[in-house]
Amino acid sequence: MNLDRYRNIVRETERKYINVNPIQRGGVLTPEARKALLEFGDGYSVCDFCEGLLHEIEKPPIRQFHEDLAEFLGMDVVRITAGARYAKEAVMSALCEEGDVVVADSLAHYTTFVAAEKAGATVREVPNTGHPEYKVKVDEYARVIDEVEDERGDPPALALLTHVDSEYGNLADAEKFVKICRKKGVPALLNCAYTMGRMDLSNLSPKPDFMVGSGHKGMAACAPCGVLAMREEWEEEVLRGSSLRGDVSGREWPHKEVEMLGCTVMGAPIVTMMASFPHVVERVKRWKEEVRKTRWFVKEMERIEGVRQLGERPKRHDLVKFETPGFHEVAEDHPRRGYFLYEELKKRGVIGIQPGQTETIKASVYGLTDEQVEHVVRAFHEIAEEYGLEVS
Ligand SMILES: Cc1ncc(COP(=O)(O)O)c(C=O)c1O
Structure with a gap:
């Protein structure tokens, strides 16, 4: 039994990355x-x-x-x-x-x-x-x-x-x-x-x-x-x-x-x-503000080729699921397969997307500042463009 593994348990926290996992926001x-x-x-x-x-x-x-x-x-x-x-x-x-x-x-x-x-x-x-x-x-x-x-x-x-x-x-x-x-x-x-x-x-x-x-x-x-x-x-x-x-x-x-x-x-x-x-x-009391932020996030994400928000429209909650067929196609030819998206986002300071998943993704910007949401959107746009997906 190697007890050392329990002596310094660390986590990639909020302070270092923006975490968009809906379950955690x-x-x-x-x-x-x-x-x-x-x-x-x-x-x-x-x-x-x-x-x-x-x-x-x-x-x-x-x-x-x-x-x-x-x-x-x-x-x-x-x-x-x-x-x-x-x-x-x-x-x-x-x-x-x-x-x-x-x-x-x-x-x-x-x-x-x-x-x-x-x-x-x-x-x-x-x-x-x-x-x-x-x-x-x-x-x-x-x-x-x-x-x-x-x-x-x-x-x-x-x-x-x-x-x-x-x-x-x-x-x-x-x-x-x-x-x-x-x-x-x-x-x-x-x-x-x-x-x-x-x-x-x-x-x-x-x-x-x-x-x-x-x-x-x-x-x-x-x-x-x-x-x-x-x-x-x-x-x-x-x-x-x-x-x-x-x-x-x-x-x-x-x-x-x-x-x-x-x-x-x-x-x-x-x-x-x-x-x-x-x-x-x-x-x-600020829930409306959260919904406004979420709708802006959806609009910006849908500028990426193939991305479509699933679930009711317009959004009335911060948990968003997207179909992302463009990222999925990229993953099929990528040496890191589905993990590429998680890793590219992490390089840009964003975590919380399910590692390995590209067919659909879930995210939430609940509680983030407008600047943080813009950062998340920029990260997705940059990755899309880097892999040849159009951002309208
Ligand atoms: C809709 C819904 N209900 C219940 C749960 C479980 O909540 P808890 O972990 O507090 O038991 C979850 C967790 O993801 C959930 O999404």
């Missing part, structure tokens, strides 16, 4: 969170004054944070989880019985599927419009819910919509989704991994029963952390306390929430999320 720490990370890096660092329930700790102000976060989201009750996936898992585990069905959009993240599988459920998909826009047909939730009910005699245990999907960055109609679910009597979960912490979600009407988010994807927090928010009426079921009793010891833990396994994230992740919260509350 919303999780970049604020200076306040970096400071808190050092302060609270030790294991159970938030537990000095715990009286038995993580979400009720007063110092640091975790209890207050739960209240403020619920208000920020326009929801009633919040818990911090180890990621959006754990929030989905908690809901599905509480609501689903073995053999139940969860209805989800056909752009849903894989974590929706594995969470459902873990809860013993299967997933029925609501279609999308296909190439090139791939818009989820939200109206069809009604049809799919009815079909499940007709076949099984029982409605689906849950319906889930991915607010913005991880493939095309399409913004789905959350309010229409919730209206349909409410009418059908099916609990509605909105997966806000790509919207919570970017967009103001407090005015959704009607409100979903559950909202899940990702701290490390959208709330300027370090991994692993996420958010489970719900309407009050679900609190008793989803956050039920333990009912087991030790048959020898007679011990019991009625206040420990079963779906949260008693406690969830208890160190640096939750504190970085709190430390970034004032910044996040402010940044959602």
Whole structure:
């Protein structure tokens, strides 16, 4: 065993390169969170004054944070989880019985599927419009819910919509989704991994029963952390306390929430999320500015021969997927094959494109300055021209 490899673990960070990986842009720490990370890096660092329930700790102000976060989201009750996936898992585990069905959009993240599988459920998909826009047909939730009910005699245990999907960055109609679910009597979960912490979600009407988010994807927090928010009426079921009793010891833990396994994230992740919260509350107000920047980025990228943005047009979210057949043709004859694009970008100070991939690429300029976005665009244009692709 060579332990030396663990002694100086380094990363090509934000400070040296511009990182355009969509999965990482919303999780970049604020200076306040970096400071808190050092302060609270030790294991159970938030537990000095715990009286038995993580979400009720007063110092640091975790209890207050739960209240403020619920208000920020326009929801009633919040818990911090180890990621959006754990929030989905908690809901599905509480609501689903073995053999139940969860209805989800056909752009849903894989974590929706594995969470459902873990809860013993299967997933029925609501279609999308296909190439090139791939818009989820939200109206069809009604049809799919009815079909499940007709076949099984029982409605689906849950319906889930991915607010913005991880493939095309399409913004789905959350309010229409919730209206349909409410009418059908099916609990509605909105997966806000790509919207919570970017967009103001407090005015959704009607409100979903559950909202899940990702701290490390959208709330300027370090991994692993996420958010489970719900309407009050679900609190008793989803956050039920333990009912087991030790048959020898007679011990019991009625206040420990079963779906949260008693406690969830208890160190640096939750504190970085709190430390970034004032910044996040402010940044959602500047969302329009982010969309404007993204649209400019798309326009400039599409000046490159063959490049076409996939997903809905015009963009309403920073995650962008492009078809890049010109770069793909270059890769076929290049000694570094698909890696050429990653390496050429890196030479110009840009990272975050999936190494080896040239047929399609995903990028985000969320949180970058206009100068940084111009730098990214210049890098792509230069590479295109160097390899004989026209830039109009
Ligand atoms: C749409 C969507 N949902 C959920 C997740 C998983 O989030 P987490 O890592 O917080 O569990 C992702 C991660 O990429 C995602 O894109």
